[in-house]
Amino acid sequence: MQSTAYERLVAHLKRAHYLGTVAGLLGWDEQVNLPPDSADQRAEQLALLAELQHAAAADPAIGELLRELDSVAAVDQAVVVREARRDYERVVKLPASFVAEKARHASAAYHAWAAAKQADDFSAFAPFLQKHLDLARQEAAFLGWGDRPYDYAIDKHDPGLTAAKLTALFDELKAGLVPLVRSIAASPARPPAGVLQKFPVEAQRDFLREVTEKLGFNYRRGRIDVSLHPFCEGAGADIRMTTRFDADNPLDSLFSSIHETGHGLYEQGLPLAAQGTPLGQNAGMGVHESQSRLWENQVSRSRAFWRFFEPRFREKFPAQLAGVSSDELYLAVNEVAPTLIRVDSDEVHYNLHILLRFEVERRLFAGELAVAELPATWNALSQELLGLTPTSDRTGVLQDVHWSGGAFGYFPSYCLGNMIAAQLWFTVRSQYPELDSDFAAGDFSRLLGWLRTQIHEQGRRYEALELVRRVTGEELTPKYLLRYLHERYAPLYLG
Amino acid sequence: MQSTAYERLVAHLKRAHYLGTVAGLLGWDEQVNLPPDSADQRAEQLALLAELQHAAAADPAIGELLRELDSVAAVDQAVVVREARRDYERVVKLPASFVAEKARHASAAYHAWAAAKQADDFSAFAPFLQKHLDLARQEAAFLGWGDRPYDYAIDKHDPGLTAAKLTALFDELKAGLVPLVRSIAASPARPPAGVLQKFPVEAQRDFLREVTEKLGFNYRRGRIDVSLHPFCEGAGADIRMTTRFDADNPLDSLFSSIHETGHGLYEQGLPLAAQGTPLGQNAGMGVHESQSRLWENQVSRSRAFWRFFEPRFREKFPAQLAGVSSDELYLAVNEVAPTLIRVDSDEVHYNLHILLRFEVERRLFAGELAVAELPATWNALSQELLGLTPTSDRTGVLQDVHWSGGAFGYFPSYCLGNMIAAQLWFTVRSQYPELDSDFAAGDFSRLLGWLRTQIHEQGRRYEALELVRRVTGEELTPKYLLRYLHERYAPLYLG
Numbered sequence: 001m002q003s004t005a006y007e008r009l010v011a012h013l014k015r016a017h018y019l020g021t022v023a024g025l026l027g028w029d030e031q032v033n034l035p036p037d038s039a040d041q042r043a044e045q046l047a048l049l050a051e052l053q054h055a056a057a058a059d060p061a062i063g064e065l066l067r068e069l070d071s072v073a074a075v076d077q078a079v080v081v082r083e084a085r086r087d088y089e090r091v092v093k094l095p096a097s098f099v100a101e102k103a104r105h106a107s108a109a110y111h112a113w114a115a116a117k118q119a120d121d122f123s124a125f126a127p128f129l130q131k132h133l134d135l136a137r138q139e140a141a142f143l144g145w146g147d148r149p150y151d152y153a154i155d156k157h158d159p160g161l162t163a164a165k166l167t168a169l170f171d172e173l174k175a176g177l178v179p180l181v182r183s184i185a186a187s188p189a190r191p192p193a194g195v196l197q198k199f200p201v202e203a204q205r206d207f208l209r210e211v212t213e214k215l216g217f218n219y220r221r222g223r224i225d226v227s228l229h230p231f232c233e234g235a236g237a238d239i240r241m242t243t244r245f246d247a248d249n250p251l252d253s254l255f256s257s258i259h260e261t262g263h264g265l266y267e268q269g270l271p272l273a274a275q276g277t278p279l280g281q282n283a284g285m286g287v288h289e290s291q292s293r294l295w296e297n298q299v300s301r302s303r304a305f306w307r308f309f310e311p312r313f314r315e316k317f318p319a320q321l322a323g324v325s326s327d328e329l330y331l332a333v334n335e336v337a338p339t340l341i342r343v344d345s346d347e348v349h350y351n352l353h354i355l356l357r358f359e360v361e362r363r364l365f366a367g368e369l370a371v372a373e374l375p376a377t378w379n380a381l382s383q384e385l386l387g388l389t390p391t392s393d394r395t396g397v398l399q400d401v402h403w404s405g406g407a408f409g410y411f412p413s414y415c416l417g418n419m420i421a422a423q424l425w426f427t428v429r430s431q432y433p434e435l436d437s438d439f440a441a442g443d444f445s446r447l448l449g450w451l452r453t454q455i456h457e458q459g460r461r462y463e464a465l466e467l468v469r470r471v472t473g474e475e476l477t478p479k480y481l482l483r484y485l486h487e488r489y490a491p492l493y494l495g
Numbered sequence: 496m497q498s499t500a501y502e503r504l505v506a507h508l509k510r511a512h513y514l515g516t517v518a519g520l521l522g523w524d525e526q527v528n529l530p531p532d533s534a535d536q537r538a539e540q541l542a543l544l545a546e547l548q549h550a551a552a553a554d555p556a557i558g559e560l561l562r563e564l565d566s567v568a569a570v571d572q573a574v575v576v577r578e579a580r581r582d583y584e585r586v587v588k589l590p591a592s593f594v595a596e597k598a599r600h601a602s603a604a605y606h607a608w609a610a611a612k613q614a615d616d617f618s619a620f621a622p623f624l625q626k627h628l629d630l631a632r633q634e635a636a637f638l639g640w641g642d643r644p645y646d647y648a649i650d651k652h653d654p655g656l657t658a659a660k661l662t663a664l665f666d667e668l669k670a671g672l673v674p675l676v677r678s679i680a681a682s683p684a685r686p687p688a689g690v691l692q693k694f695p696v697e698a699q700r701d702f703l704r705e706v707t708e709k710l711g712f713n714y715r716r717g718r719i720d721v722s723l724h725p726f727c728e729g730a731g732a733d734i735r736m737t738t739r740f741d742a743d744n745p746l747d748s749l750f751s752s753i754h755e756t757g758h759g760l761y762e763q764g765l766p767l768a769a770q771g772t773p774l775g776q777n778a779g780m781g782v783h784e785s786q787s788r789l790w791e792n793q794v795s796r797s798r799a800f801w802r803f804f805e806p807r808f809r810e811k812f813p814a815q816l817a818g819v820s821s822d823e824l825y826l827a828v829n830e831v832a833p834t835l836i837r838v839d840s841d842e843v844h845y846n847l848h849i850l851l852r853f854e855v856e857r858r859l860f861a862g863e864l865a866v867a868e869l870p871a872t873w874n875a876l877s878q879e880l881l882g883l884t885p886t887s888d889r890t891g892v893l894q895d896v897h898w899s900g901g902a903f904g905y906f907p908s909y910c911l912g913n914m915i916a917a918q919l920w921f922t923v924r925s926q927y928p929e930l931d932s933d934f935a936a937g938d939f940s941r942l943l944g945w946l947r948t949q950i951h952e953q954g955r956r957y958e959a960l961e962l963v964r965r966v967t968g969e970e971l972t973p974k975y976l977l978r979y980l981h982e983r984y985a986p987l988y989l990g
Contacts, residue, residue, distance in 0.1 A: 021536075
């Protein structure tokens with residue numbers, strides 16, 4: 001049987017995709033299982049896979065098939081051809097030697113960053129960061145974005161977004177967010193400190209398994225393990241989430257796990273039959289983050305969620321929660337307090353951490369800021385936005401891993417995701433006013449079903465902004481995020 | 496800097512090697528971590544890796560470099576070139592389509608075997624086994640061994656061995672073994688049944704970690720996890736062992752783990768700098784098995800070993816061992832009793848299980864036995880050799896996984912390993928009479944050091960039979976295995 005050009009294209013795309021999933025599994029294994037002295041060997045394996053994946057994605061046969069498929073009738077096939085062309089045109093513009101150089105530098109820079117953070121010494125990391133910036137500019141130039149390297153970095157993670165569009169959104173968000181943060185800071189309401197102590201890890205594990213299953217994660221096609229930093233990796237029928245445990249901070253593990261579950265539900269909801277093609281791929285980092293945030297924040301910090309899960313939580317930890325009232329527990333779930341560390345931040349302050357990073361990246365790429373000046377600028381922006389000045393590089397400019405991998409333009413996705421999540425939230429709640437009673441009964445299937453149809457099953461059919469427009473009937477705006485934060489936190493802190 | 500032809504050859508070999516290590520890790524993960532409904536996806540990943548590995552190993556550039564390196568002066572380089580040529584000449588003779596077909600069939604046959612075993616129905620597996628036999632004959636023909644397909648299957652696992660050589664060794668072994676087994680069967684001495692009960696898994700885990708570390712396994716370059724069947728996988732700086740736990744059978748877990756540790760010590764002892772080249776590879780399955788058996792049996796079932804570890808074992812499990820005397824414990828460690836199941840067998844009967852499989856494989860390849868006749872032949876041989884007739888296919892012909900993967904010629908390696916282990920054991924003990932006092936003091940470094948120098952660091956320099964001749968000063972013979980079994984078991988059972 002003769003296969004069609006379209007079928008041959010899909011077979012080529014799947015090759016590159018499966019090589020990517022193998023690299024993903026090795027990355028997961030590196031963080032979950034790798035023996036301490038095996039890192040060099042893993043680096044060799046990953047470098048080889050990166051080279052083979054690049055070769056598979058840049059296979060000239062794909063270019064020929066794309067030319068042959070210039071006018072495809074079927075709508076779905078046209079989406080695949082359009083997006084595959086977009087990917088292919090990018091990948092062939094990057095020389096294999098550049099891909100290898102960048103991968104090698106990312107590995108070296110990661111270790112330099114880890115050592116610099118340990119030693120609390122930004123200057124030891126500075127030359128690696130500078131080289132990453134140079135490589136990012138080179139990459140943009142290869143791709144034909146030489147005059148707009150930061151836009152290229154943003155577009156890589158969220159196609160269609162630009163620094164200008166983000167600036168407009170973020171300025172409006174900041175204008176509404178800063179007064180809210182100031183009011184909460186001035187409020188006397190505070191969760192009682194240190195009331196959640198000595199929660200045995202095994203029981204935490206059982207509880208988060210129950211919660212994440214109820215939310216809809218399919219453990220027959222995925223798992224959860226422990227790693228230093230929680231993440232979600234995998235594709236198709238094998239989604240791997242990680243979490244971490246702290247006996248004296250059970251909510252950290254729980255909400256991290258729910259966050260990763262949001263990512264996992266998105267990946268599990270992508271059409272499995274289209275795996276390896278753009279129709280089976282996610283619509284970018286911002287949309288991905290909207291899914292994790294919606295489940296973590298809008299859903300799981302709600303009264304309705306806790307109406308169902310509080311009795312179960314108390315059943316698992318009767319002694320630990322004996323002296324904690326329902327209101328205290330709910331306030332602990334929704335604690336708002338500034339912190340220097342992004343990943344420890346509550347959802348109100350979180351966006352300010354992103355605005356800081358976006359501003360720094362924007363200036364670096366615009367040539368307004370030199371790498372050597374970065375710590376001072378970081379600290380000044382931290383004081384301005386969060387009201388806190390880092391006491392060290394470790395708790396300041398060196399805190400995040402992203403730049404050590406050359407991942408510029410990635411941070412804005414987090415804030416974009418928060419805005420998208422809130423806008424989706426108001427849309428679905430207007431369509432289904434009964435969601436709160438669903439949650440209070442432990443039923444999350446109506447919400448998940450809606451997300452499946454509206455977001456997950458769309459794959460990469462639409463760019464983030466168009467997807468939001470289609471699903472919510474409105475342009476993306478920060479006003480829903482602001483409205484959500486007010487509705488959730490004003491009664492608790494400004495009541 | 497211009498790289499030499501030799502350096503370019505090594506770079507090519509390493510590519511194929513690292514692709515093999517990636518496939519190995521995915522195989523490990525499949526047995527340790529894979530979610531239940533992710534198997535199809537894993538099969539896709541493994542098929543792609545097999546194809547890429549074959550392409551890397553059959554790269555015509557290797558052939559050109561090998562021609563260029565026809566006369567290499569340096570001894571080590573000559574070994575690499577010789578063995579690389581042997582590998583290359585095999586791999587290029589196998590068409591990629593055949594490799595893919597065999598891999599696909601192995602995956603289908605594995606699932607068919609698992610279902611047939613579950614259903615206790617050999618006939619459901621028979622056509623898959625027949626196809627594997629056909630493929631094995633085809634493979635031998637591709638390689639130019641069309642007239643000796645079983646010799647090819649044996650040579651694949653143990654270069655230099657043939658069915659005729661094995662028959663001679665195994666006949667002599669059988670002649671000595673059967674009377675020993677009959678005497679032990681007639682002996683009234685028996686370990687007290689069911690005395691080792693309720694050993695908590697966590698404490699078992701701690702104890703086996705202590706034991707395997709003492710033996711010399713480097714956990715900075717390896718780990719141990721749980722899987723249905725214990726195995727050891729990995730290469731270079733990342734060796735993964737697995738075990739399984741049964742609260743009422745702590746010795747099963749302990750000795751399985753020590754067995755895998757023997758494999759792991761061998762892999763960890765191969766020269767890391769030569770990884771990916773034949774000098775960094777093991778000398779075949781028989782030698783590999785000699786290492787696992789030597790640590791599992793000769794070392795860890797000895798009085799001296801238990802002199803050191805018994806107090807530690809009792810410290811971990813004071814209540815469970817309170818009513819068990821030292822002699823009873825030592826008898827339990829060295830229990831001899833026939834069983835239908837190879838993997839549950841003691842080391843005396845174990846070799847009879849292998850002789851059975853060797854005989855069956857030999858007849859199948861010789862055309863003396865049809866697949867449909869296999870259960871009846873198996874059962875008759877089982878009665879003849881073990882004195883037991885299987886009550887079902889599940890406990891008979893379907894018990895082992897090997898044939899479902901088309902791994903013919905593999906079983907003999909186990910028995911070969913037992914013979915090599917015993918011969919090495921008498922050699923090292925004649926050189927170091929103080930080994931027993933080492934062990935009684937918990938020091939295994941002298942033995943490991945000797946194995947490192949004599950066996951591990953040799954890589955694939957010598958074929959198994961030549962390696963044995965060089966290290967022991969004698970041709971391989973079963974007499975040392977027979978002598979060892981007599982010395983260990985006669986005092987216990989024929990006292």
